[in-house]
Amino acid sequence: MTNGLLSVAIFLPLVGAIIIALLPASPKLIKNLASFFALVALGIGLFLFFNFESAGGLQFETRVPWIPQIGAYYHIGLDGLNLHLFLLTLILGFLVTLISRDINERVKEHFVWLLVLETSILGVFSSLDLLLFYVFWEIEVIPMYFLISIWGSGRKHYSAIKYVIYTLFGSVFMLVGILSLSISSGTFDVTEIAAMDSSLLSQVLPLSTTFLCLLIGFAVKLPVFPLHTWLPDAHTDAPTSASVMLAGALIKMGGYGMIRVCLGLLPEMAEKYAPILLSLAVVNVVYGAAVTLRQTDIKRLIAYSSISHMGFVLLGIFALGEVSLVGAELQMFSHGMITGLLFAITGIIIHNTHEREISKFGGLAHQMPLASTIFIIGGIGAMGVPTTSGFISEFLTFFGAFSAGARIYTIISLLGILLAAGYILWLIQRVFFGPLRPELASSPDIKPLEVFYCAVFIFFIFLIGLYPTFLVDIIRPAVGLLIG
Numbered sequence: 001m002t003n004g005l006l007s008v009a010i011f012l013p014l015v016g017a018i019i020i021a022l023l024p025a026s027p028k029l030i031k032n033l034a035s036f037f038a039l040v041a042l043g044i045g046l047f048l049f050f051n052f053e054s055a056g057g058l059q060f061e062t063r064v065p066w067i068p069q070i071g072a073y074y075h076i077g078l079d080g081l082n083l084h085l086f087l088l089t090l091i092l093g094f095l096v097t098l099i100s101r102d103i104n105e106r107v108k109e110h111f112v113w114l115l116v117l118e119t120s121i122l123g124v125f126s127s128l129d130l131l132l133f134y135v136f137w138e139i140e141v142i143p144m145y146f147l148i149s150i151w152g153s154g155r156k157h158y159s160a161i162k163y164v165i166y167t168l169f170g171s172v173f174m175l176v177g178i179l180s181l182s183i184s185s186g187t188f189d190v191t192e193i194a195a196m197d198s199s200l201l202s203q204v205l206p207l208s209t210t211f212l213c214l215l216i217g218f219a220v221k222l223p224v225f226p227l228h229t230w231l232p233d234a235h236t237d238a239p240t241s242a243s244v245m246l247a248g249a250l251i252k253m254g255g256y257g258m259i260r261v262c263l264g265l266l267p268e269m270a271e272k273y274a275p276i277l278l279s280l281a282v283v284n285v286v287y288g289a290a291v292t293l294r295q296t297d298i299k300r301l302i303a304y305s306s307i308s309h310m311g312f313v314l315l316g317i318f319a320l321g322e323v324s325l326v327g328a329e330l331q332m333f334s335h336g337m338i339t340g341l342l343f344a345i346t347g348i349i350i351h352n353t354h355e356r357e358i359s360k361f362g363g364l365a366h367q368m369p370l371a372s373t374i375f376i377i378g379g380i381g382a383m384g385v386p387t388t389s390g391f392i393s394e395f396l397t398f399f400g401a402f403s404a405g406a407r408i409y410t411i412i413s414l415l416g417i418l419l420a421a422g423y424i425l426w427l428i429q430r431v432f433f434g435p436l437r438p439e440l441a442s443s444p445d446i447k448p449l450e451v452f453y454c455a456v457f458i459f460f461i462f463l464i465g466l467y468p469t470f471l472v473d474i475i476r477p478a479v480g481l482l483i484g
Contacts, residue, residue, distance in 0.1 A: 006060040006076055009044040009086075010122045012037055013093060017115035020108060027107040031097070034111040038094040038118065045090040052083055054473050057481070058128070058191070066132065071187040075129040080478025081329065082125045084471050085256055088336045089125060089249040091456070093118035096241040098453045099344055102351065103151065103239070110151055110241075113143035117245060124253050130178045130188040130261070137174070140250065141167050147242040148234060159233040166220050166230040174217025174257075180205040181265065193265050201266070211269035214262055215277075222254030222310050225283045235303030240347025243299070247306050248340035252332045255313045259325070263317065264482055270318065277318040278409040284311025286412065289419035293426070298349070298356050301427060302342050305382060308416050309335050315413055316397040321404025325479045327397030330471060334389035334464060338381040341457035345375045348450055349431075353443045358427065363436030368445045372432045374454045379424040381461045384417055389464035396472075 016037025020030050048060055061077035078086060096114055103110050120143065123136030141164055149160035182188045184203040185196055193201070201207060220227045231251070235243050263270045288308030295301035309331070316328025349364070349371055350356045365372040381388040384395075394417065402410040446454070464471060 003060050003062050005044050005048060006078065006126060007062055009041050009048065009090065010076070010126060011119060012041040012044070013115040013122075014119040017112045017119075020115070021112050023108075025108050027104065030108050030111050031101055034100075034115060035094065035097040037115060038090075038097045041118075042090040042094045045087050048078065049083060049087050052078065052474065054080070055477055057478075061128070063128075066129070070131075071182065071189070072131040073129050073189060074132060075189055075191075076123075076126040076132075077128050078126060080475045081260055081482065082256060083474055084329065084333045085249070085252055086122060086125045088252070088333050089118065089121045091460070092245055092248045092336065092340055093122075095340070095344070095453045095456060096244050098449060099244060099347065100239075100241045101449060103241075106150060109146070113146050114241060114245075117143035117147070121245070121249050121253065125256060128190045130182060130190060130193075132188070133190075133261075134171075134175060134178055137253065138171060140253075144234075144242065144246070144250070148238045151239040152237040152242070153239075154237040155233070156237040159230075159237040162230050163234045166227065170217040170220030170227070173213040176205075177210045177213035177217070180210040180213070190260065190265065198266065198268055207266060207269050208272070211262060211266045211273065214266075215258070215273075218254040218257035218262065220254070221257070222251055222314065223307065224254075224280050224310075224314060225287060225307070228284075228288075228307050231307060232300050232303040235306070235343075236297060236300045240343060240351075243343040243347070244340045247303075247343055248336035251306065251310065252336060255310070255317065255328065255332050258314075258317050259329070259482070263320075267483070271320060274318045274320055277314060278406055281311045281314035281318065282409050282412045284308065284314060285416035286311075286419070289416045289423065292423045293419065295423075296358055298346055298358055298361075298427070298431070299343070301358070301423065302339065302346060305420065305423065306335070306339055308420065309339070309382070311413065311416065312394060312397050315401050315406070315409060319401035319404040319406040319409070320483065321400045321406075322476070322479055322483060324397055324400025324404055324406075325483065326472060326475050327393055327395070327400050329475045329479070330389070330464070330468065331393040331397055333471060334381075334393040334461070337457050337460045337464075338378055338388075338390055341378040341454060341461065342375070342382065344457065345371060345378060345446075345454055348446050349375070352446075353440055355440070358430055361431040361437070361440070362434050363432070364440060364443070365432040366436045367440055367443050370451065371446045374446070374451075374458070375432070376428055377458055377461070379428055381465075383421050383424050387462060387465045389461050389468075392465055392468045396468075
């Protein structure tokens, strides 16, 4: 029963998208139906989460023939490496249907693409067959392209096309790596490949070539310097709903792929290239934070901060320590909630003030006290203040990486925390404090519905910050099996 529920949770948003596409264009009905399907999928996900046994192994598995002639199966399942990311996507998938309530242009299409996007990301996080994984990975490009190019702003067409080009560039390399593994092993099944001797996996390409091909695909998505330049443009010009899904769940596909595929299937290559990848992690953290300090657009600033924080994930993964990997996994969930909140509340502020340039703000706390308070809460989470999820995830990552021997990389990466405090406090001071600018005096504060979905983000930020074992007890056994 529970095995079938996982498939239902994955495809229910897609079913909702199909139903909405066939219905008459009634905006209110469409918005309510989209929220309903996303909420039911979230309810199923919560049921699976609370029925998950923290033993580290795969649960809720379904494995049936898909293309048996080439050894491809519809194989899905959850363990401590992907359960929390699956739940994160379901939470965000529901919240973005609420965030999009103000959309009045081509309403049906917008919610159809949102639901298709949710199914594609859920499929990536739950797939245990490399071909199935790749199919879901590619499907995601389509809804994100339309969400940015139709409902975005600024250079939205440029940013949407740039996103597609970068993603497809990475996907070509990833497909080469997947084909090399599958032809060498005779299967696309992740669990079967992981159990094989690595010497059997080099019949098509050298293991190092296979590893690097896979890594490039995941590095584009995370993103890793210098493959990161699509992210600020996509975030800046995307509608709020797309920004929340992009920052909250979609870029985590890159980190998850590195853990499940690169580290899980080719651990020797991960160890071989760890010093290079740790160096890139440091560049991500420090460069991303330094460039963030120079941004003048509020959305672009948050986008660059994501590059810096994803450097922490890369550090935790390739320090190759159990605690650092737990920290990296927790950091992905934490960042999804914190940055999701920041993009959500920033979207409200931009909508209500009709401004996005930081220099044109000032004293907004006088006019929009609730919105200001919520943004500041998100900011202290991004700074890693104790009691927030940002603190515990970064602490575990740094402690684990330092303990695993990546000491110099960890010490340099700590600059990211200092720089984060700098750009967050600078942003808060310029936007919310000081005298209120006259042109902002008529800006309304946030609505009750907006308070509700922001409160959901805040709840998880402090839940994980105060009670991290809620997720750590699920993640740690699976990490132990992965590197054991």
